[in-house]
Amino acid sequence: MKLSRLALVAGVAAIGLTSAAASYAQAREQFFPVLVYRTGAYAPNGTPWANGFVDYLKLTNARGGINGVRIIFEECETGYATDRSVECYERLKDKHGGATMFQSLSTGATFALTERAPIDKIPLITAGYGRSESQNGAVFTWNFPLLGTYWVGADVFEPPPIFLDTNLGLNRV
16 A cells, blocks of 8 residues: 555656656747838838847847746838738747737737737737727727827827916916
8 A cells, every 4th residue: 555655656746747847848938029110211210129129139138038038039021011010910920939919110000900919819019109999908908008109199298278367368277
């Protein structure tokens, strides 16, 4: 009885160690597709952004990754064109085990990818642009407007309302 119990415990321990070693041996990588526009009419804005983002990914890897997880990435040139952004999305979404997220970098691409993101279960990051409805997470559950939308930007620059003060004339509040 003792011998069979000891054999059972040893067998369970061996299986546990084997599966733990196998999971530890798996590649600790996460794929970030990088949509860029170094060409086209918006290249003067897109080139420095793309260079900076890629440099940041490389720096993150040089510092050991994200909690030890190495970042792998692949660039895809969109030229700020919606059709090319969709093509890049379709080409990269399943690479290296699947995309972690997509940052579309344009309103046209955001509108085109918004319906695809929940189907593919890939977060769509829109930083300061995109659809105003995405502010409500219940409307587009896979869109993340990290820095707001155009409408939030418009609110920031809106001057305060002018009220008529009967004693002093026009005043800004």
